[in-house]
Amino acid sequence: MEPVIDQAFAAALYAHDDTGLDTGASLLAAAPTADDEAHARGEEFVRRAWARGWQPADVIRIVRRELDESGAALAAALIATETARYPHLPPRWADQLAALPAPAPRNRPDRFSYASALLGLYRLLLGLPSIEPVGPAPGTAADRLYQPPAHGESRMLTRIRALLAKAEGTGFPEEAEALTTKAQELMARHSIDEALIAARTHSDETPGACRVGVDAPYETAKAILLDAVATANRCQAVWNSELGFTTVVGFEPDLEAVELLFTSLLVQGTSAMTKAEAGQRAGGRKRTKAFRQSFLMAYAQRLGGRLASDTARVTAAADAGGAADDIPGATEHAAPGSLLPVLAARDVAVTDTAERMFPKTTTTRVRGATDLDGWTHGTAAADRARLGRGGPGIDR
Known part of the structure; x- marks a missing residue:
């Protein structure tokens, strides 16, 4: 035959x-x-x-x-x-x-x-x-020799997942705001815990990578949102617009956090956009693609700064004297002033890995929003998610 x-x-x-x-x-x-x-x-x-x-x-x-x-x-x-x-x-x-x-x-x-x-x-x-490979192929010598980090699903990540699920399911913006903010705080604390454990045990763990789908429509806004989430969680993101995905480079606990938070924020943003459109239609105004694009662009841009702000606040509290009392689940304590060098070393490792994987990238200038109502509603939705303002530049 x-x-x-x-x-x-x-x-x-x-x-x-x-x-x-x-x-x-x-x-x-x-x-x-x-x-x-x-x-x-x-x-x-x-x-x-x-x-x-x-x-x-x-x-x-x-x-x-x-x-x-x-x-x-x-x-x-x-x-x-x-x-x-x-x-x-x-x-x-x-x-x-x-x-x-x-x-x-x-x-x-x-x-x-x-x-x-x-x-x-x-x-x-x-x-x-x-x-660019983000891990060994099955059946290869590299796969047989590769030993993945033994993280598993920690109690912290289980709690983060539960908080985000509640944020997605609630019909009350104030509750979603509080739940999402707490989840980002726990993510930042979890990242710090893992960094301190690795430094104390002289771990030889190196950064890894994963791919996250960035699907049409409005893929530019989604890629900006993912970039903001990655940056706030000590990762780097490189978007491949032609193939419809972003590669996120970072340490394993941070990669898990990025995937969880991005998925949740996208669900929350889409839900808020649907409600905003319904309100506009009830007022007699027809919403368009421009409204939705502007909404998601504002939502993604506004979130970046507040994500980074939440991470910076938790990091500063930890560096000043150990685990923050207002962030349940924190376990590792650093001597005052000893945390930042540990995190800086991990940042350098992530940057080096990303540059080896992607020696050539370009920065894309994105098209601005054209619908004022969409931008206003998207900004408000980002404020309710308690995660806020950042530049739209992304590597591509």
């Missing part, structure tokens, strides 16, 4: 029109005995993606963006089969695999449609560019 597969792939995968896909799909649909080999080759395309720096969540995100949800289900089936052959997987992969969409059943709704969708997916996988 290999000649049939070779003919189908030659027709479909290296052309750029639907005619080639139709020809290849017709050949595969007429050869049921070729199904296993066709899927085995798809698994090989997935392995090639790992070698080029991609991870399961990255593949699913780009397939959804370039194809559709059915294509993501096809990719999920290939990923699940391919990764099942490894005795263990790199850090973060288990969570990504658990979040995969339900795998697509074979040959549904019919053989031709299925084969056409499968070949379209293979065409996309073959064209994926190399990207």
Whole structure:
């Protein structure tokens, strides 16, 4: 059956029109005995993606963006089969695999449609560019030697997660404000605790990285928000606008904090934007894309300064005399004046790692907001989230 597969792939995968896909799909649909080999080759395309720096969540995100949800289900089936052959997987992969969409059943709704969708997916996988790896690929020597930091889900992170979940679910802005502020304080304290433990134990832990999806619409505003969250939590963020994600570089506890807070603030901001639009419509004014873009830009910009302010306040309190009494959960104590050199050393390590991963970046000037009502409502929503003002410059 290999000649049939070779003919189908030659027709479909290296052309750029639907005619080639139709020809290849017709050949595969007429050869049921070729199904296993066709899927085995798809698994090989997935392995090639790992070698080029991609991870399961990255593949699913780009397939959804370039194809559709059915294509993501096809990719999920290939990923699940391919990764099942490894005795263990790199850090973060288990969570990504658990979040995969339900795998697509074979040959549904019919053989031709299925084969056409499968070949379209293979065409996309073959064209994926190399990207900066954020960890070893499974099955490689680097993966076998790699020992991830043994952090796990600490009680502090569990509490932070619970606070943010309450902030997202409450219908009272004042309560959401208090909960989100407390969560950021705990994140800052958690980062300090981890830094002090690492310094005291002479840990050889180095910064890592993760990728966070930044999806349309309004991806520029979302990237600015993520950059603000990363900076406030002692990380650096580099946005790849073409592929729809930001790479965040930092120490593992800080990366966890960034992912948690960004996701929560995006939920809170979207909810506030929806309510603001409803109020405007009730007043007889039609809201537009410009309103939503301006809202999220103001929300992201306004949050930056207050995020940084909260972190600076907690850091100053800790450096002045140990764990702050008004921040429950603080455990590590530093001698007065001894904390800042520890944090500075970690900042340098993060900067060095980011510069090695991304030796060439550009700063993008973003388009200003054009809807005054959107900007006003977005600023107010950021104030209610208790997280506030910062510049919009981002690395790209």
